[in-house]
Structure formats: C-alpha cells, structure tokens
Amino acid sequence: ETAVFQTPNYHVTQVGNEVSFNCKQTLGHDTMYWYKQDSKKLLKIMFSYNNKQLIVNETVPRRFSPQSSDKAHLNLRIKSVEPEDSAVYLCASSWTGGAGEQYFGPGTRLTVL
Amino acid sequence: AQSVDQPDAHVTLSEGASLELRCSYSYSAAPYLFWYVQYPGQSLQFLLKYITGDTVVKGTKGFEAEFRKSNSSFNLKKSPAHWSDSAKYFCALEGTGNTGKLIFGLGTTLQVQP
Numbered sequence: 001e002t003a004v005f006q007t008p009n010y011h012v013t014q015v016g017n018e019v020s021f022n023c024k025q026t027l028g029h030d031t032m033y034w035y036k037q038d039s040k041k042l043l044k045i046m047f048s049y050n051n052k053q054l055i056v057n058e059t060v061p062r063r064f065s066p067q068s069s070d071k072a073h074l075n076l077r078i079k080s081v082e083p084e085d086s087a088v089y090l091c092a093s094s095w096t097g098g099a100g101e102q103y104f105g106p107g108t109r110l111t112v113l
Numbered sequence: 114a115q116s117v118d119q120p121d122a123h124v125t126l127s128e129g130a131s132l133e134l135r136c137s138y139s140y141s142a143a144p145y146l147f148w149y150v151q152y153p154g155q156s157l158q159f160l161l162k163y164i165t166g167d168t169v170v171k172g173t174k175g176f177e178a179e180f181r182k183s184n185s186s187f188n189l190k191k192s193p194a195h196w197s198d199s200a201k202y203f204c205a206l207e208g209t210g211n212t213g214k215l216i217f218g219l220g221t222t223l224q225v226q227p
Contacts, residue, residue, distance in 0.1 A: 031213050033213065040219075041151075041201060041220055042217075042219060043203065043217040044217070045214050048213060092157075096213065099162060099164045101147070101162060102159065102213065104149075104158070
C-alpha cells in the first residue's frame, strides 16, 4: 500500500528549464528525504527535512532547492536543468531518532534533452 | 570516511539454492545497517536492519542478515531462494548525526533462475 506519493511520475524537459517535483507522505513521519538514483542505480541522498527544518544538505548544485510546507510535504525544485540531472528522484520518509526504516515513494523520472 | 561496499554487482543462482549477498562497511562508530530491495520497475522496500544486540536479524520475505563486527560485514541470506527474489538489493549505512542519512552501496542484482 503506497503511503509516499510523488508527482509527476515522469517529466521530460529541455536544458535550462525549471522543474518541480512534489512528495507527500501519509504515514505521520516527521522526517522526509530526497535521493537521486542515476542511470547506474547509484543512490545518493540530496536533502532531508525534519518538521520543516533542513537537517541534511549534501553537496548538490545550487540549482536544486527543497521546499517544505509541513512535515508531510517535501518538494524539490530544479532551476535551469542540466543533462546530468536526468535521473530518478526518490522521496522517502521516516521517524526521527536514527535507525528508522525509510519508506520510499515510486520516484519521478526526469529526462533532460 | 563512511562507505558501503557491495562487491558483487550480479549474482545468479538456481531456485532452491541458498543465497548470500555480501556487504561490508567502513565506519568508526557502532553502525546502523540496513538492507533494501528494489524489484524491477518499483521503488525501494525495507527488508531489515541491525541496530544493536543479536547479531542475526530477521526481516521480511524470509530474509535474514548477520552482523560481523570482526570483518565489518552485514551479509544478507535466504534459503531457499525463489524466482520472485530476483531484484536489486542495496545495503546501507546510517551516517553520523542521527539524521537518518543513508549511505548506500552500489547494489547487487540478483537473478534466481526457475
């Protein structure tokens, strides 16, 4: 049963455009994450938020910016996309406190032409 | 530095055989370790985790993993394997700071032949 929802499922865009991805979780978790999964399936964390506060901010280009309106929502905006941004973006959520299993959404596949 | 190594990119075995997927980690403190599975066309699903205590942990779908501090390993096991276990398996380490930040290995693609 899906409890982490992501929209859109797919997005194709041109270099230089702006895109936004949405994520919502209905599990009541207080921490949410964005991961990037590249074409080789390598998974790397980008950001995480705890109760609307940014707690993890990995070394990602400044064109990426997360946005959280409440603890159930975490969006990702990419200004001026580049070809290397083509990937699957996975949203996840968990309880704070360490060692909590993370629940992943279905992902948004971004293709930059 | 914190890192996770999954040395086997691909593992193929026959249905009914025992499977063991290898994972080693590098971390200076007591680790939190996880296994996740990604079935074709799907997102990641949690299988099991080790926090402390019993070094053999059991998870969903009949999987278990053994934590070995002596050689910094956390191998995933199941016996017997079923064709439906074919998927990509990721080992992960939770980094410092209690932030939930996961450091993933490159994954092992498991193919179980009927």
